[in-house]
Amino acid sequence: MNMNDIFAIAMALLLTYAxxxxxxxxxxxHYDEVWGRDPHAGHTRVLRGAGVLLLGLAILPCVGLWGNIxxxxxxxxxxxxxxxxxxxxxSWAPRPAAGTAALAMAISLLGLSMGF
Incomplete structure (x- = not known):
């Protein structure tokens, strides 16, 4: 296992977490638990779309490293x-959880753009 494999595994975990x-x-x-207010309808649509997109992008490093099946x-x-x-x-820290998810998304998208 080389460093590219480790980076691919990290990208998959970061993308699935985000x-x-x-x-x-x-x-x-959960939105109220983190931000203290109810979400707007537009927020929920954007969050759902981003979640599905990030989970779909997490397939790329997995398939690239281990093959299709x-x-x-x-x-x-x-x-x-x-x-x-x-x-x-x-459950441990709601507000920092959202911050770490944003950081995970930024790092993983940067890593994917670099080819990991």
């Missing part, structure tokens, strides 16, 4: 890991 955070924040209960299975595992990480952060 995607799950977006989907979680699209729910009014095994990559999809590994992607499902990373979805579970991202969801567990998001739920843990949300």
């Amino acid at each position: 995607g799950m955070a977006c989907l979680g924040l699209a729910k009014p209960r 095994l990559g999809l299975v590994v992607w499902l595992g990373w979805l579970c890991a991202g969801a567990l990480l998001w739920i843990g952060m949300l």
